[in-house]
Amino acid sequence: MAEKITFTPFSYTGWGALKHLVEEVRKFNVQRILLVTDPFLEGIGIVKRVTEPLEQAGFTVDIYKDVVPEPPLSVGEKLVAYARQSQSELVIGLGGGSALDLAKLAGIITVHEGNVEDYLNLTGSKKITKKGLPTILIPTTSGTGSEVTNISVLSLETTKDVVTHDYLVADVAIVDPELTISVPAKVTAATGVDALTHAVEAYVSKNASVVSDALALQAIRLISQSIRTAVQDGTNVQARTDMSYGSYLAGIAFFNAGVAGVHALAYPLGGQFHIAHGDSNAVLLPYVMGYIRSSCEKRMKDIYNAMGFSSNQLSQQQASYKCVDELKRLVEDVGIPSTLQGFNITADALESLTTDAVKQTRILARSPMPLLQQDIFTIYEAALNGV
Ligand code: NAD
Numbered sequence: 001m002a003e004k005i006t007f008t009p010f011s012y013t014g015w016g017a018l019k020h021l022v023e024e025v026r027k028f029n030v031q032r033i034l035l036v037t038d039p040f041l042e043g044i045g046i047v048k049r050v051t052e053p054l055e056q057a058g059f060t061v062d063i064y065k066d067v068v069p070e071p072p073l074s075v076g077e078k079l080v081a082y083a084r085q086s087q088s089e090l091v092i093g094l095g096g097g098s099a100l101d102l103a104k105l106a107g108i109i110t111v112h113e114g115n116v117e118d119y120l121n122l123t124g125s126k127k128i129t130k131k132g133l134p135t136i137l138i139p140t141t142s143g144t145g146s147e148v149t150n151i152s153v154l155s156l157e158t159t160k161d162v163v164t165h166d167y168l169v170a171d172v173a174i175v176d177p178e179l180t181i182s183v184p185a186k187v188t189a190a191t192g193v194d195a196l197t198h199a200v201e202a203y204v205s206k207n208a209s210v211v212s213d214a215l216a217l218q219a220i221r222l223i224s225q226s227i228r229t230a231v232q233d234g235t236n237v238q239a240r241t242d243m244s245y246g247s248y249l250a251g252i253a254f255f256n257a258g259v260a261g262v263h264a265l266a267y268p269l270g271g272q273f274h275i276a277h278g279d280s281n282a283v284l285l286p287y288v289m290g291y292i293r294s295s296c297e298k299r300m301k302d303i304y305n306a307m308g309f310s311s312n313q314l315s316q317q318q319a320s321y322k323c324v325d326e327l328k329r330l331v332e333d334v335g336i337p338s339t340l341q342g343f344n345i346t347a348d349a350l351e352s353l354t355t356d357a358v359k360q361t362r363i364l365a366r367s368p369m370p371l372l373q374q375d376i377f378t379i380y381e382a383a384l385n386g387v
Helices: 015-026 039-045 046-058 073-086 099-107 185-203 210-234 237-257 261-273 275-293 297-306 315-331 346-356 373-385
Strands: 010-013 032-036 060-064 089-093 135-139 151-155 161-164 171-175
Touching: 010 015, 010 099, 010 237, 015 046, 015 135, 015 171, 015 210, 032 073, 032 099, 039 046, 039 261, 046 060, 046 089, 073 089, 073 099, 073 151, 089 099, 135 237, 151 315, 161 261, 161 297, 171 237, 185 210, 185 237, 185 261, 185 275, 185 297, 185 315, 210 237, 210 297, 210 315, 261 275, 261 346, 261 373, 275 297, 275 315, 275 373, 297 315, 346 373
Parallel strands: 010 171, 032 060, 032 089, 089 135, 135 171
Antiparallel strands: 151 161
16 A cells, blocks of 8 residues: 655754754745744753854844743744744744744744634634745754654643644754753653654554654664663763654654554643643553553564563563563653652543543544543553552
């Protein structure tokens, strides 16, 4: 069967990749640039590393720095209003997934009519019909892979929703691990397990392909071998580089193969309890994979091997059980609570979490095992106190 694979047209990856920014901007023949970023990055000097060379090269840079983590719809609406009024010709996103997702929105919704809300996947009434402003994305966390995906995620009152279309794929991604050196241990852990989750879910997805498999397995190798070091010693160049490549590869893998049960159950945790996206995925990863294990034993064995373990003496089934154990151990080793109770969630929340997770039908459809309402409740129940 023929498979469609989509890549960002151009990427620069590796230590020092940021030096290619000005030459890339020049190719678009523009003058006025909108930089979407968050205030923390300005405070630690990362914003200056982008604006200075651009201004020296003669470009005008408008900085929008009101990005907040897990951005709500209202921040997206404000940014689009700002972008329309600033008349920028190119958008640069600089930051974690929150800033990159908003930069993509600014680029696309600015050239369409209406508000961001009109284009939401679950409830919107309008369709994206044309390409937006040229967009360059520069991640400063190793996690979401947003720099290479066609999705912008927004937090709603009780869950999350996305704006998605291939026109949201950036024109250029600049993935420079040097920009991630300052990420604190807790964010390194959450974003790193987010990237691992992308790769694991892409690998077991019903939409997995030869290409997404190759990317996902290499992402799992890189992340598994380096996440503990990156969390313990953020200045370790090799670990930061591996994490950067790992999240980039995982991003392309899940963009093409999709994510499934972990994300569908994680979105309500973000919406209802404001738990960071990476933490929500991390706490659920072992429980969802444990629940669906029997539907993808061979693939779970491959993941176990990619994590650096030999399965020579094990049956496929034994290796798949061990894979679940190792995913749980990794989450614990990087300091993320391994139960919902660890995030102060109590049993009375499980019904409403389930009600919202069930609505993520598009995502759930990619799970190798069908996940219905009762299955989802059972997984949340297991994750509540870790049984
Ligand atoms: P984030 O962008 O919210 O950033 C988390 C924190 O890290 C912020 O406080 C930020 O200031 C800080 N930070 C970022 N870079 C830093 C650096 N270099 N040094 C020090 N601090 C730094 O976190 P995230 O996990 O990267 O992104 C989460 C968002 O991305 C969520 O809204 C999530 O739903 C979304 N997401 C999008 C996609 C996609 O494909 N578009 C995929 C997964 C998740």
